[in-house]
Amino acid sequence: MSIHTIATTPFAGQRPGTSGLRKKVSQFQQPGYLENFIEAIFLTLGDAPASERRSIVVGGDGRYFNREAIQTILRMAAAHGVARVLVGQGGILSTPAVSCVIRKHAAFGGIVLSASHNPGGPDGDFGIKYNIGNGGPAPESITEAMFAHTQALTSYRISDGGPVELDRLGTSRIENMVVEVIDPVADYAALMARLFDFKAISALFAGGLRMRFDAMHAVSGPYARAILEGLLGAPAGTVVNGEPLEDFGGGHPDPNPVNAAELIAHMEGVDAPDFGAASDGDGDRNMIVGRGIAVTPSDSLAIIAANASLAPGYAGGIKGIARSMPTSTAADRVADALGISCFETPTGWKYFGNLMDANLVTLCGEESYGTGSHHIREKDGLWAVLFWLNLLAVRGESVEQIVRAHWARFGRNYYSRHDYEAVDAVAADAMMTALRDKLPDLAGQSFGRYRVALADDFVYTDPVDHSVATRQGIRIAMVDGSRIVLRLSGTGTEGATIRLYLERYEADPAHHDIEPQLALAELIDIAHSISGLRHYTGRERPTVIT
């Protein structure tokens, strides 16, 4: 075997977004493209000195191009002095499992192959993300260094060894590097069993609780089957669409009421199960559904926080909460009641890492169906589902009862997100620029019954390393706590995606039954009149409302 140096063309303008590099599969298949990004990762990390037995973890969500990409990464890792690679069987590892395995085995880092909730298949998307030794996404300082390398490097190093057999558990080698094919579920399942009361949840299933977990033909299928149907004794068939497919069965593995409409329909039927849940392409997102009620992710975070001590892993209470800026302020109210801090961070899980490492927060959440805790450094779909099952077991109430009791105590934060997908990128930028220019004049202005208390473009200073992230989204906060937020997506692969987030607080339980779009109607109008969204995009209505 030998190691080659192969010429490659630098990338032009391929800056990784919110969660690593996401592009069309066809782009990744161009000669040298994948290799360019992987080389940039290794150049940023520096070659492992022979004295350091450096391990990395590699795995993905099983989408089209996963296996091919893994073989290339293994050959390149061997060429950069990596001592050992842990790779999930069949190339499979959910994003939370990668985080778990990095931490458990004290790996140097990990490479996650996924475009998460984006569609897959030959015409779909592919993605690569680098995670650091704490198990979380690389911070901006590292991703920026990688980006710089992608633009300058002119060659990459690769071994001509391999390919490695990925389907059989066990050990093989490329050059001097050991490749260990591991069970993708085992370490993760053991961690879940330590955090939650598996006895109580098993009793719930034994007592007849009916659940439907929709894995959307994505990576969480094997995890959900092993844990729910295996360890917890849920009846076979509880997990549906549980086979990971390279194209996710042609679906869009993004668990929200629009993409998981089939699950929602089941939960509304006469014979609806007691509990429903779904997860996304790489298993880090969750949707929680009760009979006849879909739980808003922002509410889910607040409810988990308010009930945290009911789960064994959190019996001692929680240190603090962090939520992304567009996430509703429901969690802030819980933090107030508990006398702990609630941090507001930019969108993207990487901003939570420092807060968790410094033990400032225990729970984190995003409005985009992402919830998690300090047990790993990624959001964790199945974790949230198990938390809810633990809650149902201890409280002996339905999902709806738990949600309504929460609103009665803390008030309801009506919430919705309107996405305008694949709009013209130049128009989207023009809209944001015009909006930024307007901000200084907005404070103090009244719109109907709303008066603007604060209008800014969110700037975040990390309380731990003091790094500053600017231009993280337009916040327009009203005096009564209602909010309008606008930002551009960092994960789309076609044109620009504009996200409009809306939130209205309502304390009075007599007003907790309004249809959310109606409850938010006035704020939606205000958002349009301030932003000129329809004018800039030429769109009458959003692509997706969640």
Ligand code: VG1
């Ligand atoms: C979206 C979500 C964000 C999430 C990110 C990655 O980003 O809004 O909250 O962290 O996806 O999630 P954006 O920039 O498109 O709004 V995942 O499950 O796709 O890794």
Ligand code: CO
């Ligand atoms: Co995801």
